[in-house]
Amino acid sequence: NAGVTQTPKFRILKIGQSMTLQCTQDMNHNYMYWYRQDPGMGLKLIYYSVGAGITDKGEVPNGYNVSRSTTEDFPLRLELAAPSQTSVYFCASSYSTSGPYNEQFFGPGTRLTVL
Amino acid sequence: KNQVEQSPQSLIILEGKNCTLQCNYTVSPFSNLRWYKQDTGRGPVSLTIMTFSENTKSNGRYTATLDADTKQSSLHITASQLSDSASYICVVPYNQGGKLIFGQGTELSVKP
Numbered sequence: 131n132a133g134v135t136q137t138p139k140f141r142i143l144k145i146g147q148s149m150t151l152q153c154t155q156d157m158n159h160n161y162m163y164w165y166r167q168d169p170g171m172g173l174k175l176i177y178y179s180v181g182a183g184i185t186d187k188g189e190v191p192n193g194y195n196v197s198r199s200t201t202e203d204f205p206l207r208l209e210l211a212a213p214s215q216t217s218v219y220f221c222a223s224s225y226s227t228s229g230p231y232n233e234q235f236f237g238p239g240t241r242l243t244v245l
Numbered sequence: 246k247n248q249v250e251q252s253p254q255s256l257i258i259l260e261g262k263n264c265t266l267q268c269n270y271t272v273s274p275f276s277n278l279r280w281y282k283q284d285t286g287r288g289p290v291s292l293t294i295m296t297f298s299e300n301t302k303s304n305g306r307y308t309a310t311l312d313a314d315t316k317q318s319s320l321h322i323t324a325s326q327l328s329d330s331a332s333y334i335c336v337v338p339y340n341q342g343g344k345l346i347f348g349q350g351t352e353l354s355v356k357p
Contacts, residue, residue: 134288172249172334172347173289188344220288229277230296232338234345236288 132156136221136237143211143244151206151240153221161224162204163234164188164196166217173220179204211244218242247272247339251348259356262325266351268318268335280309280320281334283350289334292320325355 137152155162160181165173175188179198193215195207204223208215218241222234249270258264270278277296281289293304295311295318302309306329308321322329335348 170349172349173345174347175344178344222288227338230294232277233279233291233294234289236290239286239288 134221134223134235134237136219136240138240139238140241141243143208143242145211145213145244147211148207148209149211149242151208151219151221151242153204153206153237154202155204155221155223155235156202157223157225157235158201159223159225159235160201161227162198163222163224164194164204164206165220165222166190166215167220167239168217176206176219208242213244216242216244247337247346249335249337249346249348251333251335251351253351254349255352255354257354257356258325260325260327263321263323264325264353266320266322266333266353268320268348270316270318270335270337270346272337272339272346275313275316276338278311278318279336280307280318281336283332283334285331292333322353325353327355327357329353330355 134155163178164176167173174190177196179185185196218239220239221237224234225231252267279294280292283289293309306323311318332350332352334350336345
């Protein structure tokens with residue numbers, strides 16, 4: 131049981147380049163999330179999904195896209211990288227959104243630098 | 246406005262000492278509050294959850310309290326260890342869709 135896995139761990143992009151951050155969970159969770167964490171700041175929700183085929187915007191979706199073709203995978207796409215997207219990106223999943231089952235399980239993060 | 250604020254921003258204590266971290270929230274309606282621990286370079290991990298009806302809950306050396314009237318929670322760490330060095334984050338859900346509001350965290354450093 132690996133939990134939530136993310137690849138890559140680190141990446142340096144040039145302005146205007148594109149990339150996909152991969153996220154996979156093996157807990158059969160319906161709910162999945164993408165966050166970014168800037169230094170000294172709280173985590174901010176980029177996109178989330180309540181099940182395969184269903185995604186919705188979070189607090190800071192501009193410059194990102196997501197898809198959810200399977201329960202396990204929730205990739206995050208950056209189309210035209212900008213320096214403002216330099217951050218640590220966390221993927222998370224949860225069994226439910228209510229009560230004691232709303233615990234979100236986080237991946238190890240991807241540290242992205244855009245130069 | 247739904248907010249979660251934590252204090253202090255950072256804290257340095259000596260190994261073996263106790264400390265208390267604070268979390269104030271203005272989220273409404275309120276259902277529960279979680280404390281997460283985030284080690285450097287890792288994702289957050291849940292320590293405990295406090296529901297509306299709970300006042301105190303312990304998890305080993307960690308004790309969380311909740312006062313729903315004043316909208317405050319605290320996390321008390323007893324007999325700190327070097328491995329307690331981490332960021333402690335207070336998190337409150339703000340709708341049924343699973344969206345969470347994260348506090349900025351308290352950066353705890355335990356020194357030998």
